[in-house]
Amino acid sequence: MDSTLRLIVSNPVDRLARTIEALLVVAAAPLSVADLADAAEDDPERIETALGLLRERYAEGRSGIVLEHVAGGYAFRAARESADACARIFERPVERGLSQAALETLAIVAYVGPCSRPEIARIRGVAADSAVASLIERGLIVEAGREHGPGGAVRYRTTPLFERVFGLESLAALPRLDDLGEADDLRRRLLDVASAKAS
Amino acid sequence: MDSTLRLIVSNPVDRLARTIEALLVVAAAPLSVADLADAAEDDPERIETALGLLRERYAEGRSGIVLEHVAGGYAFRAARESADACARIFERPVERGLSQAALETLAIVAYVGPCSRPEIARIRGVAADSAVASLIERGLIVEAGREHGPGGAVRYRTTPLFERVFGLESLAALPRLDDLGEADDLRRRLLDVASAKAS
């Protein structure tokens, strides 16, 4: 270990890696390569190199601190092997007790993109007010402008915390809906019926 | 480093050290030896031994993450050599704009005059708690007495910082809304529109 540390001291990339460690250990949320480059006043390529080094050092099974690529950035978290110890003294305020209604609402906001309460209610067939309120309170969704510009219904989008809780690198990492089941086939068949009736 | 890792795997104290690393990276407040012992289900003496190991590993000059013993217990902090980088990430002048929620709330307080949370929520049609909290935190609004005297809802008004950020000499320099009327008229009008939308 000592020989590695001497190497770190003498090598500028390792100095940069230390700066990144420092930034990540105090940050409130995942930091993107651009955030890190701005803060460290270094260029993004060198940041990537240093991150590569850190991902090896802070890997599952090697360290209690794990570096992960999540929510469009990098963040430290606890190793999975320590989950039980964490569960003994910490709370899970965000994901505990999410109702079916809240999960469906969250799925709609995540997949449909910014969308309003009436839109959510239309898809679910029931009012979404309390589900929306609980998701806002948990920090999983936030307001994102209004439909049809000013005066329209408030729209909501998912937050980086949503991606973090669900372990997604970005929203693009959500599975395609037609991979989730036969829903698409059913949809096509129902639409066939509908269009045949319409013609 | 490899020889150290092999040692960690084979040595239970190092396994305990990994658990402590994990706990400290998740903690939002310093953890005492007793907290750590509870979480790791291990005895305080062994916790102390593992902490000794970690203090060496996470020492100033050796790592960007530094283990600090403070009044409440142990916590990770950023290394001093990274103070400038951390300062840059924490005081971000990069905030270019306000969220729709914050902007609307701020506009109501600026144009209508001292105004309470329930009133803002009625006008906007959605809860205003987080928008108000974020504007207070940014120093753009402050408390300004209570509605109907003591016991009423807290009212808020804009601050001199608000005027500076928006480049206004005073509130009188806000763009005129002649067609919508002044403070009290405007307040009534906004509430009317909001209740029409809600019905």
Add this chain to the structure above:
Amino acid sequence: MSTSQVRELELDLDAFEGPFDLLLTLLLEEALEPREIDVAGIVLAFLERLSEPDELDLESCGEFLVLISALLELKARALFPEEAAELDALEPEEAAEELARRLAEYRRMKEAAAWLLERLGTEGNRWFRLGPAPLAPPAERRLAAQDPAALASAVRGLAAPAPNVSLSHMALRFPPVSQFLERFRRLLSRRTRFDFDSEVEGLSRVEQAVAFLALLELRKAGEIALSQAAPFAPIRVSTVENERISAWTARSA
């Protein structure tokens, strides 16, 4: 699946077990309360049937949609008896398309919700801190210079009346039942009996369904008698005094 297969669709509900057409007959005879019928259960049974590898039959799907919407309306009326149904003119094609689209979209979202729940299970052992570290430097938020015009436009937005959003897609629309009530009463003031099937011939399926509901209403009020020679034979409608309820042959399975 043929049209008759829709009628023979085997149901296993809390309140009823047997083929779909028996259920309809029992409802018609008022031997069953509409409110006791689990409509979603029927839809599920149909969807299961639909997923069987038979050739898809558009006619039977259409038949099913009409029957199920009539049943839903019946149930809604039973649940909210005093709610006047002020419904606009009917666009059945639009309604069917919208219903299909919404059913499909909702099902996709349910799948997505199930995936999210599963993901919570597998990612639940990833613990991370919410917010900055305990010994992090205090955050100082600074805001760039802002344009006051943004404030004015925000207030204008709030002062603008809501745009008129078309809600026509929000509900499947039916002609009012009262329209058929009046029509049948007029008819029976001139004639003592008529044949329901020939009376509603040429109307759309949903209109036929609503006409059928009107028939049920009149029967419930004791204004008319209904008879039918065999299941799905033409329904004969007559004024009570002129007809003995003769051969009401409910199909017993």
